[in-house]
Amino acid sequence: MGVKVMIPTPLRQYAGKRESVDLEAKTVAEALSSLTSQFGELKRHLYSDDGRLRSFVNVYVNDEDIRYLQKEKTALQQGDTISIVPSIAGGTE
Amino acid sequence: MIRVGEALIAKMHEHGAKDYPSECCGALLGSDEGTNRTVLGLVPLVNQRNDSPQNRFSITPEDVLLAEKEARAKGWDLIGWYHSHPDSPARPSEFDREHAWPWYSYIIFQVEKGEAREMRSWRLDDDRAKYEEESIEFISSVPR
Numbered sequence: 659m660g661v662k663v664m665i666p667t668p669l670r671q672y673a674g675k676r677e678s679v680d681l682e683a684k685t686v687a688e689a690l691s692s693l694t695s696q697f698g699e700l701k702r703h704l705y706s707d708d709g710r711l712r713s714f715v716n717v718y719v720n721d722e723d724i725r726y727l728q729k730e731k732t733a734l735q736q737g738d739t740i741s742i743v744p745s746i747a748g749g750t751e
Numbered sequence: 752m753i754r755v756g757e758a759l760i761a762k763m764h765e766h767g768a769k770d771y772p773s774e775c776c777g778a779l780l781g782s783d784e785g786t787n788r789t790v791l792g793l794v795p796l797v798n799q800r801n802d803s804p805q806n807r808f809s810i811t812p813e814d815v816l817l818a819e820k821e822a823r824a825k826g827w828d829l830i831g832w833y834h835s836h837p838d839s840p841a842r843p844s845e846f847d848r849e850h851a852w853p854w855y856s857y858i859i860f861q862v863e864k865g866e867a868r869e870m871r872s873w874r875l876d877d878d879r880a881k882y883e884e885e886s887i888e889f890i891s892s893v894p895r
Contacts (some may be wrong), residue, residue, distance in 0.1 A: 667819075667829065668854035703820040703853060714850050723812075736774055744815050746832050748768035748857070749774060749800070749807035750839040 659684060659734045662739040663693055672699035686717060686729040689740055704742070716743045753831075753856050753872050754888045755819040763860065764867035765776060766795050771865045774806035777787055778818035787842070788830050788856060794818045807834035810832050831856030831872075841871045843882045851875040856885055874892040 665673045683689035694701040717724045718741040766775045778794040800807040822829045855857045858869035873882040
């Protein structure tokens with residue numbers, strides 16, 4: 659399926675300064691895997707060392723949070739838009 | 752280097768004092784000219800960490816999108832985030848580093864017994880290993 663992945667501003671520097679990347683994928687996992695094989699530097703910012711999506715990385719398929727769908731197994735349709743949206747966290751020790 | 756006008760600093764300080772002893776947080780809107788940045792506006796946000804607001808802050812993806820939208824409407828960029836460290840120094844914690852995004856400027860200021868003090872700005876390294884301090888140029892008024 660041809661889908662579009664929207665890249666958030668802080669990560670564009672690792673994706674050839676692109677706002678979006680078009681690729682072929684059947685699931686969200688495939689789309690993110692294809693994205694990170696194309697742009698290797700994105701991986702450390704999206705995934706923690708144990709290979710899981712970082713807690714502050716939010717992924718939407720056409721405005722639906724994948725946490726409320728089938729997470730990374732969410733199936734994609736031709737023309738879907740996947741958005742990577744940051745949440746922000748921090749604090750003192 | 753990041754430029755911040757006195758009026759916006761005062762606004763951040765007020766936010767930090769009002770929310771003390773909880774951490775306050777908000778978005779930095781402005782222009783990014785490569786190595787230099789200028790803060791032109793703020794979007795004060797609600798700290799969503801109700802379980803431990805005195806030493807943690809959290810901004811939802813919905814609020815991130817809201818801040819981006821506000822920046823776009825003004826022809827600016829969302830260039831970073833500010834938050835307070837109540838009774839703690841204005842330097843990033845390990846928790847800050849683990850949760851940081853690259854590229855954004857992270858302004859942190861100490862609020863000591865309810866009074867805002869030292870303010871510093873930080874940016875995460877490409878390899879996520881550490882923060883680099885970004886110098887702040889304090890200016891009397893923001894160029895328009």
